[in-house]
Amino acid sequence: MKRQTGDGGWSPYFAGALLGLLAIASVYATTYYLGKTSYLGASTTFVRAAGIIEKTVALEHVTENEYFTKTKIKVDWQFMLVLGIFLGAFISSTTEKSFKMESVPPTWEDRFGPSIAKRAIGAFFGGIVAMVGARMADGCPSGHGLSGMMQLSVSALVALPIFFVSAVLVANIVYRRRS
Amino acid sequence: MSTEQLLGLVTGVVFGFLLQKGRVLRFDKQINAMLLKDMTIFKFMLSSILVGMVGILLLSDLEIIQLSHKPMNVGAIVIGGALFGIGWAIMGFCPGTSIGALGEGRWHAVFAILGMIVGAAIYAELFPFFKSTVLSWKDFGKIGLPEVIDVSHWIIVPIFWSGILALFFWFEKKRL
Numbered sequence: 001m002k003r004q005t006g007d008g009g010w011s012p013y014f015a016g017a018l019l020g021l022l023a024i025a026s027v028y029a030t031t032y033y034l035g036k037t038s039y040l041g042a043s044t045t046f047v048r049a050a051g052i053i054e055k056t057v058a059l060e061h062v063t064e065n066e067y068f069t070k071t072k073i074k075v076d077w078q079f080m081l082v083l084g085i086f087l088g089a090f091i092s093s094t095t096e097k098s099f100k101m102e103s104v105p106p107t108w109e110d111r112f113g114p115s116i117a118k119r120a121i122g123a124f125f126g127g128i129v130a131m132v133g134a135r136m137a138d139g140c141p142s143g144h145g146l147s148g149m150m151q152l153s154v155s156a157l158v159a160l161p162i163f164f165v166s167a168v169l170v171a172n173i174v175y176r177r178r179s
Numbered sequence: 180m181s182t183e184q185l186l187g188l189v190t191g192v193v194f195g196f197l198l199q200k201g202r203v204l205r206f207d208k209q210i211n212a213m214l215l216k217d218m219t220i221f222k223f224m225l226s227s228i229l230v231g232m233v234g235i236l237l238l239s240d241l242e243i244i245q246l247s248h249k250p251m252n253v254g255a256i257v258i259g260g261a262l263f264g265i266g267w268a269i270m271g272f273c274p275g276t277s278i279g280a281l282g283e284g285r286w287h288a289v290f291a292i293l294g295m296i297v298g299a300a301i302y303a304e305l306f307p308f309f310k311s312t313v314l315s316w317k318d319f320g321k322i323g324l325p326e327v328i329d330v331s332h333w334i335i336v337p338i339f340w341s342g343i344l345a346l347f348f349w350f351e352k353k354r355l
Contacts, residue, residue, distance in 0.1 A: 007202060012222035013347070015201030019223070020230025022197065026190050027235055027244045034183055037244045040194065042275035043295075050300040067306035077187035080180075082278055084191015085198065089282030092199035102285045105206035105271065120290040123270045127277075127294020128301065130266025134274060135302040136259030136309060138249045141273045145224055150231040151239075152324040152332055153248040159260045164213075166264020171213030174268060 041143035206271035
């Protein structure tokens with residue numbers, strides 16, 4: 001098995017297996033240092049970010065909101081984890097010189113042209129729908145897809161296939177060229 | 180910075196580093212996975228699940244860590260999961276990879292991140308409505324597959340591994 005891919009990356013099997021080791025180390029470390037097992041996840045942080053931003057303009061509204069109260073608006077372990085993802089990707093891409101400013105990705109451009117506005121609208125509204133779904137399902141491909149699957153959670157075993165089937169159907173409608 | 184925050188940051192840096200090295204952050208990789216043309220994302224996710232599963236279930240057996248299942252709430256998982264898939268296909272990132280993609284310079288991920296923050300705020304506003312509808316239909320609670328089918332996870336794990344390894348061989352044979 002090749003460890004390197006054609007574009008200078010690592011084999012996805014190798015990088016994925018290392019992420020599995022990180023997940024194990026992380027549940028151990030959070031239990032040991034923080035007294036409570038925490039699992040890799042990302043989407044709850046978007047609720048906290050929304051709460052922190054809304055608090056600056058409507059403090060009472062946030063403190064009275066049931067969902068924000070339940071989620072506890074603070075910069076916690078997962079919030080820093082998500083910021084860390086940004087830093088880790090930045091360090092990795094700049095050191096191997098694959099960091100690239102991209103405003104419209106090639107696959108999008110093939111289908112919708114080079115307009116940044118179109119891409120921005122797609123990303124923004126796609127983001128809204130995805131996050132409403134992720135909060136309803138209580139997880140995303142990190143929380144359900146990785147952490148839930150590793151624990152053999154029934155919710156993850158149902159959610160992950162639904163994420164993919166729905167995404168495959170929509171992507172085939174949106175990005176397949178009618179030629 | 181508290182110990183909690185520092186630990187999160189360090190873990191996140193390694194997480195982001197591996198996501199970038201695995202080439203799973205890119206819009207084109209995500210969309211081509213959905214178009215079933217490039218299996219990188221599947222290889223990456225499934226490899227991490229195979230490895231992580233063994234260690235986490237073992238640590239749980241030894242009572243060193245605790246499992247934390249998310250609730251199997253039928254309406255929430257089915258409708259929320261389907262909505263997530265729709266949004267994922269259009270924005271081309273999931274929540275974690277959007278942040279990583281920004282770190283790689285793919286700055287259009289900013290629009291996806293803003294959309295997701297707005298989406299989270301909308302969900303917080305609509306929560307009372309969802310709680311009395313979708314979320315109240317049927318909740319099986321926080322359950323794991325081994326308890327449900329009453330089979331040891333050490334029987335399920337090898338079956339899972341065999342199935343996924345067979346899938347990997349098929350991917351390589353088909354050069355996906």
